[in-house]
Amino acid sequence: MEGRELAMACAKALSEKKADDIVLIDVSEQTVVCSYFVVASGRSSTQVRSLGDNVEEQLEKKYGLSPIRKEGMREGRWGVLDYGDVVVQIFNEESRKFYYLERLWDSGRNVERYTD
Numbered sequence: 001m002e003g004r005e006l007a008m009a010c011a012k013a014l015s016e017k018k019a020d021d022i023v024l025i026d027v028s029e030q031t032v033v034c035s036y037f038v039v040a041s042g043r044s045s046t047q048v049r050s051l052g053d054n055v056e057e058q059l060e061k062k063y064g065l066s067p068i069r070k071e072g073m074r075e076g077r078w079g080v081l082d083y084g085d086v087v088v089q090i091f092n093e094e095s096r097k098f099y100y101l102e103r104l105w106d107s108g109r110n111v112e113r114y115t116d
Contacts, residue, residue: 003036
């Protein structure tokens with residue numbers, strides 16, 4: 001599965017659980033770590049955990065993919081699901097504003113807002 005296709009599948013799974021402000025950031029020209037960041041917000045720690053669970057469940061069910069690693073989901077402030085070529089980062093609103101990844105990685109043409 002190509003990076004963009006995987007990023008879109010992650011964004012769709014986030015959207016299904018009503019994530020806020022879903023953004024795909026193409027970082028392929030800025031780092032060798034991955035090709036895309038998918039960033040989204042949840043309104044509560046419970047929703048942040050639910051969003052992460054849904055991404056995991058949907059990618060496993062539809063594509064047989066599991067994250068290489070995951071961090072922070074239990075706390076519900078900032079969770080990371082690493083799928084190799086795509087890294088999904090789910091924040092609560094406060095943490096999203098603090099880290100503001102879009103600003104850090106925006107090159108002027110690589111940030112795309114996801115809409116259904």
